[in-house]
Amino acid sequence: MSEQPSLLSVTELTVRRGGQLILHNLNFDLKPGEYWSIIGPMGSGKSTFLQALAGQFHAPPGSLERRVPVEFVSFKEESSRFSYSSYFYQQRYQATMSDRADDGYTAIPSLRDFLQATDSPENSALLDRLGLTPLLDRSFIKLSNGQTRKARIGKALLKHPAVLLLDNPFVGLDSTFRKDLTNWLGELANHGLTLVLVNDSADLPAFSTHVAVLNKGKLSWSGPKEDYKPELYAKAVMSAPPILQTKAQPTDFSEAFRLQAVSVRYGDTVILDRLDWVVKAGERWALFGPNGAGKSVLLSLLYGDHPQAYSNYVSVFGYRRGKSGESIWDVKRRIGFVSPELHLYFPPHLTVRQVALSGLTDTLTPPNRVSPETENDLANLLDYFSMPGVDNRSFGTLSAGEQRVVLLIRAFLKNPAVLLLDEPFQAIDSRHVDLARQLIDNFSDKTILFVTHNRNELPESINQLYTLDANMNRVEEDK
Template identity: 35%
Template sequence: MKLSQIHHPLSKTLALSIDDWTLNPTEQWALVGSNGSGKSLVGQLLSGDLKPARGSVSGRPPHVGYVSFEKQQALLEAERYKDDTDFLDRVDTGTPVRELVQQRVRDEARLNELANLLGMTEILDRGFRLLSTGETRKLLLAQALMEQPDLLVLDEPFDGLDQASHASVETLISRLMREGVMVVLLLNRFSELLPEVTHLAYVSQCQLLAQGPREALLEGGALETLHRFHQLPDTLPPRDPSQAVNPPPADQPLVKMNNIRVSYAEKTIIEGLDWQVDAGQHWAVRGPNGCGKTTLLSLVSGDHPQSYANDLRLFGIQRGSGESIWEIKQHIGLVSSNLQLNYRVPISALNMIISGFFDTIGVYTQPSDRQRELGREWLRLIHLEHHANTPIAQLSYGEQRMLLIARAMVKHPPLLILDEPCQGLDEINRQMVLALLNQIGQLGESTLLFVSHHDEDYPDCINHRLEFVPRGDGGFSYRQP
């Protein structure tokens, strides 16, 4: 496959540009670059989802598989459109995984083989809306592989996967490479380069800057030096003094759960969980894909309907006692994949941060001059001030994630809920976010609830752990070592 004289305008000042890039069938490529560098655009170009304004892509194999955050978003929106819960006497859990994987190719034998290789046999008959982020990623990969592609373009294929799933996906991709399937990996982390990758390309500011054999480009750490570490200031932007928020009672735990149970249809997600979070504790919540971590955090954030059916106290308030949801949300900053996927309003980067003052998706109240200035301070801190007026739809997944993190922190909440906050981030932004979270944890203003499948993604301030431990009957027990 050959890309020649590609020029595709993205704005008045930025264009995707590739002079000449040849990918031979015997080569296995990884494209690396920082957040917002243009990796996903190149992935769309390779897959055929993007038609360049000028230039040509020749020799593209006839069958192309493509897995990306954009594909995940499209599937989410399609399933949301088909949600019939309002017309049924039960919750519509969505299209079964079995049907989604076979949407374009029906082959039960192939489906079962892929499900076994990816460790997803147990979720084949589960509805889409019951899937975790990691399970959704495996679904998309299985769907792409059903067509037995000649070219497989994978945008951050390991994000959101637990360790066992990461290993099974890695093994499968390596096997495909050895069998002669041409694979292009789009990666933020150099640590995720598979041994079978023979060639690397590096993209920055939508320009293909370097390409060639893996050893030549990695020699001397030349590619890593193209990244610059973002230094943090000694102090963080202050809180907005005009926001009169009643602090949670000092003598009450932030979260108190007794014998929690959450279920959908015939599937129990959480059962028998007792958990208490006190101010100043910073918790790691650990467990495999699909164990219920995200469900647990949605109970805490006030977004889960079954919170009213459980013995749950947040900030000293019993859920279901007539409290306003805004009484809960005023104390919480939230980062999650679900929130990012649902944040689909036409809004600028600056206003996305400002929306954190109001706990809304979008800004529907006129912000004060002070709130706008604080929003700009957070933009400068995360090095996105040049995107203040850029619509978030034009930003990369990683840049959107950085904005979501700033949005969560802008009001200095007593409780920060961080569900895979480093997902989609390049190595430099990951280091910056972890340093920032560690700084916040040490200041003592905010308590952290942190979920990640990567041990290296936990800030040093974490001092408590809640672990979901698989039981033999398919459920989970809970351990607090």
């Protein structure tokens, strides 16, 4: 019996991005009935590899052949249909702003517009399975991080590809949907859809048949999953966290935040329902809840991005929003902030240095002047995270994990009194997560709110838990 032809084949493929060599002389064959997990450390070229398979880079003749329809779900959606660079970050919270172009901004597509799904029983069943049907008329940029990821997967599947390439499909999803998605992808594989996934080496899906290990842009191992033996590394010696030379902002408040009977709604849709929460100076909280429960919206009230903070009782640093005369910039200058949504809006042409220093202005642009202390802190933090010499690289040429590390550094650089960290470790490998956790624990004088779906990610110093219930939006405190 003759061997089945490859669905995709790669021969000595080399890819450069922004002058940087990302992939080097790769060879890869994808055969029918194979389901691959692509693994490797942060910055090894995993996402670029999927993009290359999807045909997003120029490939020399003969180095890439695709013989069947292929769809790719990326970490960041940029396409002719939707680009985050057409919008401003706070626009996702402007519930009273028209989503039409006549407001002077680019028209915002609804989820229905974004999906462009025909009204067929098969498509309706797909959207129901993803939990997207109730969200079809909501503006795409007003979806939560997890909801947006589901939408991207749904859009790709609506095109009925033979091969689906998924870059970190489980990032940003709560445990319930993560399990459901794993089972569902397994069902799709059983029905003939070929899958290639970038995912964590510690969590290989049951349906995976093969594993490919990337390291520094080269395939260091590939073969059947049953033959894959994870390399046993001795636990890395952790570098001592750098001590920031920038003077720490003072903790001259007894309460960082106070919310009393806070409600947020868009039309008839209730996002938060009469929440109460007090965060005192120096406390360290974890915020949990399923996708769509309102975690990011809650943080946007505290950070000053959400206009409904002014119609609620939201007190920040002892001053009620809208009553004390403090501006949004008075709030932001004392808070270090990172979130998946903020990540989406950074222009890829900015340098790493510009992105990191933009935290000093609390915008997407860096300041004109930077103190010697801050320059030293930036260099020391990049060294600490094993990223020396990337200062002048374009942000867009970094891997998703490397970009998230740069955004963490951005949040730390001004040595703020408060850190709001919304899913800060997405796409970051375990070694760099350990480094980040150690550094956060070393910030003994800061008030911290940490959002995650994974309790194992929490720094040891996080000792109070706050859980949002998606159905009733009630809050439980877990001691």
